Amino acid sequence: MKKRPAVILVLLGMVFSMAACSSTGASQTTQSEASAQASAAQGSAAGNEIKFAVAVPLTGDQSEQGLQYQKACQLAVEEINAAGGINGKKLVEESFDDQASPNQAVVVAAKIVADPSIEFVIGHLNSGCTMAAMPTYINAGLAIVSPTNSMDELSTQPWKNYFRASLSDGISAKRLVDAIYAAGATKLGIFYGNITNDLSAKEVFANYIQKELGKKVYAEATYNPSTDRDFSSQVEAFKAAGCDGIVFTGEYTPAALFATQAHSKGYTPIMGGLSANNPAILPLGGKNVEGLLTVCGFDVTNTDPKVQKFVKDYKAAFGANPNDTGSRSYDCIYMIADAYKNGATKDTLADYISNKTNYQGATMNFKFDGQIDNKEADVYILKIQDGAFVKVARYTYSGQ
Amino acid sequence: MFFQVLINAISVGSVYALIALGYNFVYGILEQLNFAHGDVYAVGCFVTYTVYLAAGNVFVAMIAGIASAVLINLIVERFAYRPLRIKGANRIAPTISAVGIAYIMRNGIQLIWGPQTYRFDLNMGGDRSFQVGGLYIGILQIWILAIAIAVMVGVSILLKKTKWGQAIIGVSQSLPTSELMGIDVNRNIALVYALGGAVGAIGGILFCSYYGFIYMGIGFAYGTMKAWMATVLGGIGSTKGAIIGAMCLGILETFVSAYISTANKDIIVWGVFILFILVRPKGLFPAEIAEKV
Numbered sequence: 001m002k003k004r005p006a007v008i009l010v011l012l013g014m015v016f017s018m019a020a021c022s023s024t025g026a027s028q029t030t031q032s033e034a035s036a037q038a039s040a041a042q043g044s045a046a047g048n049e050i051k052f053a054v055a056v057p058l059t060g061d062q063s064e065q066g067l068q069y070q071k072a073c074q075l076a077v078e079e080i081n082a083a084g085g086i087n088g089k090k091l092v093e094e095s096f097d098d099q100a101s102p103n104q105a106v107v108v109a110a111k112i113v114a115d116p117s118i119e120f121v122i123g124h125l126n127s128g129c130t131m132a133a134m135p136t137y138i139n140a141g142l143a144i145v146s147p148t149n150s151m152d153e154l155s156t157q158p159w160k161n162y163f164r165a166s167l168s169d170g171i172s173a174k175r176l177v178d179a180i181y182a183a184g185a186t187k188l189g190i191f192y193g194n195i196t197n198d199l200s201a202k203e204v205f206a207n208y209i210q211k212e213l214g215k216k217v218y219a220e221a222t223y224n225p226s227t228d229r230d231f232s233s234q235v236e237a238f239k240a241a242g243c244d245g246i247v248f249t250g251e252y253t254p255a256a257l258f259a260t261q262a263h264s265k266g267y268t269p270i271m272g273g274l275s276a277n278n279p280a281i282l283p284l285g286g287k288n289v290e291g292l293l294t295v296c297g298f299d300v301t302n303t304d305p306k307v308q309k310f311v312k313d314y315k316a317a318f319g320a321n322p323n324d325t326g327s328r329s330y331d332c333i334y335m336i337a338d339a340y341k342n343g344a345t346k347d348t349l350a351d352y353i354s355n356k357t358n359y360q361g362a363t364m365n366f367k368f369d370g371q372i373d374n375k376e377a378d379v380y381i382l383k384i385q386d387g388a389f390v391k392v393a394r395y396t397y398s399g400q
Numbered sequence: 401m402f403f404q405v406l407i408n409a410i411s412v413g414s415v416y417a418l419i420a421l422g423y424n425f426v427y428g429i430l431e432q433l434n435f436a437h438g439d440v441y442a443v444g445c446f447v448t449y450t451v452y453l454a455a456g457n458v459f460v461a462m463i464a465g466i467a468s469a470v471l472i473n474l475i476v477e478r479f480a481y482r483p484l485r486i487k488g489a490n491r492i493a494p495t496i497s498a499v500g501i502a503y504i505m506r507n508g509i510q511l512i513w514g515p516q517t518y519r520f521d522l523n524m525g526g527d528r529s530f531q532v533g534g535l536y537i538g539i540l541q542i543w544i545l546a547i548a549i550a551v552m553v554g555v556s557i558l559l560k561k562t563k564w565g566q567a568i569i570g571v572s573q574s575l576p577t578s579e580l581m582g583i584d585v586n587r588n589i590a591l592v593y594a595l596g597g598a599v600g601a602i603g604g605i606l607f608c609s610y611y612g613f614i615y616m617g618i619g620f621a622y623g624t625m626k627a628w629m630a631t632v633l634g635g636i637g638s639t640k641g642a643i644i645g646a647m648c649l650g651i652l653e654t655f656v657s658a659y660i661s662t663a664n665k666d667i668i669v670w671g672v673f674i675l676f677i678l679v680r681p682k683g684l685f686p687a688e689i690a691e692k693v
Contacts, residue, residue, distance in 0.1 A: 059507065059515075060515075060617075061615075061617050063510065063515040064516045064517075067515065194663060221657075221662045224666060226617075227621040227666075229611055229613075229618075229621070230408075230415075230611070230654075232405075232408035232412070233408065233654050233658040234657065236401055236405055236408070236658050237657075237658060237662070239401075240401050253517040253613065253615065256517075256613070257611060257612070257613060260612055264528075264538060265529070265536040266531070266536055280516050280517065283518075284517055284518070284519045284613060
């Protein structure tokens with residue numbers, strides 16, 4: 001009898017854990033499940049399946065972005081399979097939770113390469129996780145495509161099996177700064193998160209403003225994305241420095257909170273957020289984020305039928321508009337499917353993407369010309385106006 | 401700038417204080433590091449949010465949220481902490497249990513409400529402020545400070561002036577002696593958790609209203625870490641200490657950010673915290689409950 005409470009507690013934990021796993025939609029696995037599935041899959045994959053891994057945060061603070069990845073891949077997989085698959089083979093997605101942690105990313109990478117039935121990887125969400133996991137993938141020869149990695153330093157890595165669909169922070173950040181000045185700001189401050197990706201972006205902002213534009217950065221302030229939600233000190237610092245424009249590196253939540261707290265203190269600078277394009281910022285920030293500028297890999301208002309079909313299907317499936325995390329993930333799957341249809345295999349996929357891919361997707365195009373960066377990537381400057389994103393400008397890889 | 405920073409600092413401190421009170425209540429009486437405190441109140445806040453959206457009544461929503469936090473704390477106490485206490489486990493065992501409960505709560509929130517951040521607006525004036533000269537003072541900031549002091553006074557009266565409060569103090573001093581005196585130890589400890597959950601949920605709801613958002617991670621960063629720091633600074637077991645400790649923490653964080661460095665804020669704040677506990681390990685107002693009876 002005395003053991004009953006402990007048993008109930010364990011069962012409660014199991015129920016929550018199982019439910020949390022199932023909530024991710026696709027086949028997210030625990031370590032033991034992954035091992036078991038790996039063994040089982042070795043037989044089936046060789047026949048009528050092309051299995052791939054999605055390695056993103058599925059739990060923790062950044063899981064929302066990770067789940068967008070997963071959902072968009074799921075949408076593409078369902079469409080491709082419904083249309084007959086790839087050369088008669090079904091695409092199969094298996095998700096792995098890297099928790100946005102480089103340590104966990106290495107563990108996840110080891111699990112992925114241990115499964116010989118996995119033919120390519122979509123991920124990771126964070127550049128830092130990719131940097132940590134790449135040695136494992138390189139040794140295994142797997143092709144890795146990241147829809148979101150933006151750290152500038154990735155462009156110069158000597159990797160032959162890694163590609164990113166998005167533009168680097170350098171190009172996006174410069175265009176965002178241009179847009180803030182064009183909107184009327186004269187004295188810019190930089191607000192950044194104290195994490196690897198944001199520190200890299202902050203350097204890009206500072207170098208561009210000071211060295212390329214010959215202007216001054218009037219104030220800099222940082223915050224801890226994991227623990228800080230009160231930005232009153234940062235608001236006072238920017239206000240005291242006379243900043244009438246702020247470029248911001250972080251996600252939509254701190255962007256909305258900063259804008260809200262600034263407005264409550266009568267401070268209304270022109271804001272530009274490098275990663276603030278999540279549609280969730282609209283209800284969260286309300287009137288306080290009106291006029292906020294941001295960067296996005298696709299324009300949700302684009303009237304192109306292919307774009308609108310994707311937006312409509314995504315919204316129907318998941319109840320919300322996608323941002324570029326979703327659009328790029330969706331098109332990455334189609335780009336890889338195209339490679340397979342044209343003869344690529346697990347062993348030749350990286351080489352095919354690097355040298356032969358020239359694919360026009362629903363929301364973006366792909367061409368790598370032997371490099372890591374996608375030469376066909378676009379960047380859109382969007383602005384929040386009347387509670388919705390509207391396009392301000394579009395730039396290509398060359399910055400034009 | 402100085403006076404605006406000071407007002408901001410007091411506001412931050414008030415928010416920490418309200419959350420720290422519930423944490424300190426359990427910690428002070430049972431001497432247990434309750435790492436699940438923040439995640440329990442996070443559930444209460446999400447219930448408040450959901451009921452408010454459905455019913456549109458702020459009082460119904462708050463009562464539902466507080467009740468859910470109380471209920472969860474009672475269940476957790478009954479099935480996770482009490483068995484360990486009865487078996488005479490060392491103090492670290494329930495602490496580990498609490499960490500496990502915190503993760504279960506957080507995953508439960510993600511399962512039900514998802515990982516996204518929601519706007520939390522109960523129409524309590526969280527985004528309204530008035531101007532005095534060049535200074536902006538939030539209306540909810542004043543409410544939070546007032547409620548923190550009211551809860552502190554209420555809890556102190558409850559403990560010192562009521563029979564139940566005296567029983568709790570007896571339990572905090574010695575479990576075996578309390579049992580010999582005829583005090584129902586299990587019932588009183590459960591009540592401590594229930595009250596801790598209720599106070600925590602009130603703090604959490606005001607926290608979410610003040611900052612205007614809610615997401616699954618609010619429990620750990622504020623409910624656990626900040627409350628724990630505030631409690632240690634103020635003195636374990638002292639309601640007055642919890643409030644003053646939280647104020648000190650809020651003021652320290654805000655002024656370091658404003659005048660020294662936002663980049664090195666955590667290093668400086670933790671450095672000061674470590675130095676402080678080296679000099680005064682029992683905090684500013686230590687062991688009020690244990691020694692004053």
